[in-house]
Amino acid sequence: MPPATSPRQPSVTSPTLDKRDWIAGLEKGLSIIEAFDDANPRMTASQAGVRCGLTRTAARRYLLTLTYLGYVATDGKLFWLTPRVLRLGQSYLESARLPRIVQPFLQRITSGTQEIAYMSVMDGDDVVYIARNGSSRAMNTGIVLGSRVQAQVTAAGQLMLALRDPEWLDNWLAHHELKAYTSHTINNKAQLRQELARIRQRGWAVSEQQLELTYRGVAVPLINHRGDLVGALNVTMPMGHESTEDAVARVLPVLMETARALRNLI
Numbered sequence: 001m002p003p004a005t006s007p008r009q010p011s012v013t014s015p016t017l018d019k020r021d022w023i024a025g026l027e028k029g030l031s032i033i034e035a036f037d038d039a040n041p042r043m044t045a046s047q048a049g050v051r052c053g054l055t056r057t058a059a060r061r062y063l064l065t066l067t068y069l070g071y072v073a074t075d076g077k078l079f080w081l082t083p084r085v086l087r088l089g090q091s092y093l094e095s096a097r098l099p100r101i102v103q104p105f106l107q108r109i110t111s112g113t114q115e116i117a118y119m120s121v122m123d124g125d126d127v128v129y130i131a132r133n134g135s136s137r138a139m140n141t142g143i144v145l146g147s148r149v150q151a152q153v154t155a156a157g158q159l160m161l162a163l164r165d166p167e168w169l170d171n172w173l174a175h176h177e178l179k180a181y182t183s184h185t186i187n188n189k190a191q192l193r194q195e196l197a198r199i200r201q202r203g204w205a206v207s208e209q210q211l212e213l214t215y216r217g218v219a220v221p222l223i224n225h226r227g228d229l230v231g232a233l234n235v236t237m238p239m240g241h242e243s244t245e246d247a248v249a250r251v252l253p254v255l256m257e258t259a260r261a262l263r264n265l266i
Contacts (some may be wrong), residue, residue: 054179099131112254115235127157155217156232159205162196217227220255
């Protein structure tokens, strides 16, 4: 397959903000919400404060405020998030322009490949799935709208890592821990660097059994009309008896054609 056109590197520079416009309380409140994860589903005020760099007293005040607003619940000692937090992500999915534009094109991919199609973006070290089309067939990893997965174990994530500026990637590899999800996960940094170099050269990615056994993903870059990388289009499929070469030959042309059709719309 021919390599895709090399996209302009995504910007990783934080936007500037006048000091007068900075609301520290908002930053700290959001950091409290983000402090909860699978390893810390319930925390005391002291534990939350440690994770956010706040005193116990300050963390408790933020947690109590969030409890009053309905985003956090408590038994008087421990605090945990409530389903109301999902409104924050749902607001993005319902209001953002990009998922709405991409959705009918994902339907085209599903129709052309008979596989589940996704659009994903990078957020920090994770791939976030912001649009989806296909059957309700579920993977054990539960990839649904809004799911976050470490980038290096998915085709879309590896692709977006590979297309980053080399200096940014060097820094990412130096500071990022590679977690193994299966026996096929690439958790050796030298090996991952080689794989990302191959992906960068050819312009698309395939990942097999790195996140979920017996599943394969194929991804292509989604580039806007200015030449900027904005995300990735990918399909996820059970491996079955189809070879890697046959699977790529079947789905890659559909993905590439769809990405080209989207370019002037985003």
